[in-house]
Amino acid sequence: MINIIHLGIIVAIPTLFAALGGIYTEKSKVFNIALEGILLFSAFAAVCGSYYFSSWQMGIVYAVVSSLLIGCFFIFMVLILKINVFITGLLINLLALGGTTFLLRLLFNTRGAFQSEQIQALPVISLPFLSSIPYIGALFSKYHILVYGGIISAVFVYIHIFETPFGLRLRAIGINNTAAQSGGLSVFRIKAIAILFSSFFCGLGGAALSLGFVSLFTENMSNGRGWIALSSLILTRANPLHTLFIVLLFGIFDGASFTLQKYRIPSEFASMLPYIITLITLAFYSKKHKISYSGYVQEL
Amino acid sequence: MKISHITFFSIVIGFICSIIISMSFLTLQGYNAPQGISVLIKSAFGSEISRSIWMYRSTALLLTGLSASLIFLSGSVNLGQQGTLLIGIITTLFLGQKMTFPPIIQVPLLFICASLAGFAWNSILLLFRFKFYMNEMIGSLMFNFIARYLMSFLAAGYFLKEGATSIQSHPLAPSSSVLNMVGFTMALVIVFACYYFLKKHQLGYEIEMKGQNPFFTRLSGCSNKKIVVVTTLISSACAAMAGGFLLMGGNQHYYVQGLEGNFGWDGVMMSMMAANNILLIPLYSLFFAMLQTGAVGMEVITKVPSEFTLIFQGITVFCIIAAQEISTRYLTRLADKERQKATSEDIQ
Numbered sequence: 163m164i165n166i167i168h169l170g171i172i173v174a175i176p177t178l179f180a181a182l183g184g185i186y187t188e189k190s191k192v193f194n195i196a197l198e199g200i201l202l203f204s205a206f207a208a209v210c211g212s213y214y215f216s217s218w219q220m221g222i223v224y225a226v227v228s229s230l231l232i233g234c235f236f237i238f239m240v241l242i243l244k245i246n247v248f249i250t251g252l253l254i255n256l257l258a259l260g261g262t263t264f265l266l267r268l269l270f271n272t273r274g275a276f277q278s279e280q281i282q283a284l285p286v287i288s289l290p291f292l293s294s295i296p297y298i299g300a301l302f303s304k305y306h307i308l309v310y311g312g313i314i315s316a317v318f319v320y321i322h323i324f325e326t327p328f329g330l331r332l333r334a335i336g337i338n339n340t341a342a343q344s345g346g347l348s349v350f351r352i353k354a355i356a357i358l359f360s361s362f363f364c365g366l367g368g369a370a371l372s373l374g375f376v377s378l379f380t381e382n383m384s385n386g387r388g389w390i391a392l393s394s395l396i397l398t399r400a401n402p403l404h405t406l407f408i409v410l411l412f413g414i415f416d417g418a419s420f421t422l423q424k425y426r427i428p429s430e431f432a433s434m435l436p437y438i439i440t441l442i443t444l445a446f447y448s449k450k451h452k453i454s455y456s457g458y459v460q461e462l
Numbered sequence: 463m464k465i466s467h468i469t470f471f472s473i474v475i476g477f478i479c480s481i482i483i484s485m486s487f488l489t490l491q492g493y494n495a496p497q498g499i500s501v502l503i504k505s506a507f508g509s510e511i512s513r514s515i516w517m518y519r520s521t522a523l524l525l526t527g528l529s530a531s532l533i534f535l536s537g538s539v540n541l542g543q544q545g546t547l548l549i550g551i552i553t554t555l556f557l558g559q560k561m562t563f564p565p566i567i568q569v570p571l572l573f574i575c576a577s578l579a580g581f582a583w584n585s586i587l588l589l590f591r592f593k594f595y596m597n598e599m600i601g602s603l604m605f606n607f608i609a610r611y612l613m614s615f616l617a618a619g620y621f622l623k624e625g626a627t628s629i630q631s632h633p634l635a636p637s638s639s640v641l642n643m644v645g646f647t648m649a650l651v652i653v654f655a656c657y658y659f660l661k662k663h664q665l666g667y668e669i670e671m672k673g674q675n676p677f678f679t680r681l682s683g684c685s686n687k688k689i690v691v692v693t694t695l696i697s698s699a700c701a702a703m704a705g706g707f708l709l710m711g712g713n714q715h716y717y718v719q720g721l722e723g724n725f726g727w728d729g730v731m732m733s734m735m736a737a738n739n740i741l742l743i744p745l746y747s748l749f750f751a752m753l754q755t756g757a758v759g760m761e762v763i764t765k766v767p768s769e770f771t772l773i774f775q776g777i778t779v780f781c782i783i784a785a786q787e788i789s790t791r792y793l794t795r796l797a798d799k800e801r802q803k804a805t806s807e808d809i810q
Binding site for chain 2: 268
């Protein structure tokens with residue numbers, strides 16, 4: 163059981179980072195569906211950095227820089243050219259999928275997956291006191307550093323959005339764009355910062371994805387994590403701490419699917435589990451709160 | 463039938479920009495760009511076989527593009543084309559192996575069954591939407607993943623051919639094959655039929671109006687639920703038929719891993735480029751299919767990796783969307799200015 167939770171937490175971390183990134187854009191009402199693409203591309207960049215310099219620090223730097231660059235592209239498209247956010251997000255996802263496949267071929271001359279001795283994974287550390295507690299000590303030990311980083315980030319995002327002037331402005335823009343503008347806020351600047359924060363966290367998620375659990379890159383590695391992140395933050399109405407909880411829960415189900423394979427349950431059904439659970443939770447949650455993003459309730 | 467001059471010009475400009483950007487990209491990587499592009503085009507049209515493959519791919523793209531366009535036109539954001547396509551493949555594979563009617567019955571029957579299965583699949587989503595007010599986009603994405611794992615489960619279990627070294631199914635009954643040319647013509651007819659349905663039929667008009675303003679249609683006494691159901695029916699039928707055609711068309715009438723490709727998502731991208739204009743879908747699907755078909759030939763002759771076409775696709779989508787957006791905005795501003803000028807002259 164402890165093992166399942168342990169594995170689940172590690173599996174959940176990339177999704178958690180993507181969800182935290184999504185919270186910034188969700189709060190400022192920029193419907194960011196590019197999480198998946200940014201996650202994928204930064205996972206690739208992390209592998210590149212780690213491979214060329216044989217150091218995980220450079221991996222993280224590469225991941226974050228590339229994700230910020232994509233964030234700049236997003237800002238250019240959405241805030242300057244004023245192209246539909248939805249289309250931009252899909253375009254970034256498409257370009258990330260094509261781009262990583264192409265670069266994988268161009269730089270490393272492989273197809274499908276890239277693995278090398280030179281790629282250095284994130285260091286694994288244990289917390290000094292908590293890990294010596296009997297039974298549950300294993301829950302607090304032997305994680306790579308971004309796991310701790312992710313949980314601290316969730317708290318940071320919570321404070322940043324709910325307790326600081328910037329967070330207040332961000333939420334104000336999300337609630338009423340025009341009112342915030344007439345109140346003297348620069349909507350462009352705050353939205354741009356929100357998008358950059360969002361990309362920054364996705365970049366960390368990408369690094370955790372390709373250098374954390376395994377140290378390799380495979381084609382379409384993110385495999386829907388960005389979408390799960392998006393659905394979990396819609397579920398929790400973009401509250402970072404609730405998101406943390408739900409993402410870890412999904413992660414544990416995902417981790418359990420590795421274990422389920424031992425009990426002759428087909429691995430495909432085990433892999434389906436997180437999606438089915440998202441679907442059911444979303445259905446009941448939507449019914450309860452009538453969250454209707456396109457105004458379904460009035461529309462139908 | 464008309465495509466406005468502005469759309470036409472922005473498409474041309476978008477194409478030119480995308481070719482310039484991709485060629486400079488190739489040159490920066492040290493490849494011979496003009497040769498690469500010309501070989502890409504030549505190897506897509508050069509031989510009888512490649513033209514047939516080109517037709518095959520563009521049929522699937524036409525159908526998925528139409529499916530995505532219709533559903534976006536009605537104001538729903540359903541991204542489940544890839545999943546519906548897989549359901550179409552599963553149904554066709556299952557029934558195509560069992561049934562052995564003469565081709566004239568078999569082929570239409572298989573298409574109809576696939577369409578119905580696609581609709582049944584999407585109606586679960588509709589149920590979620592009507593009963594639980596669920597966000598349709600997230601739901602359809604989850605359905606995509608579920609369909610994908612269902613396909614890989616069935617392909618590795620139920621459909622698996624004994625003694626096969628890779629994942630491969632038994633072929634369909636011989637009577638269920640369709641010529642690529644016939645399939646392509648059928649898809650074109652469906653596109654034009656949908657166009658006339660939208661423009662000339664009352665329900666089609668209601669669908670378009672609901673996309674622009676759902677409250678307007680409700681106020682005018684249309685049932686929005688009915689519109690949603692009809693659009694989902696047509697759209698999922700198209701996507702599922704694309705899946706069925708992937709099996710029935712072409713040369714090999716069995717499932718191999720990766721047969722479904724990325725057709726559903728390409729369809730979504732094409733509908734984004736077409737911006738609700740269904741008549742543009744054939745143009746884009748022919749172009750995308752050309753890129754995908756010529757990729758291998760380009761790699762063999764000029765050493766440009768075939769994955770380059772994925773980038774080329776992305777750049778084209780970007781350029782065309784940007785060109786359309788900018789030209790529309792510029793013209794609106796121009797019109798606004800003229801109107802202001804006219805008003806101020808009136809006052810004077």
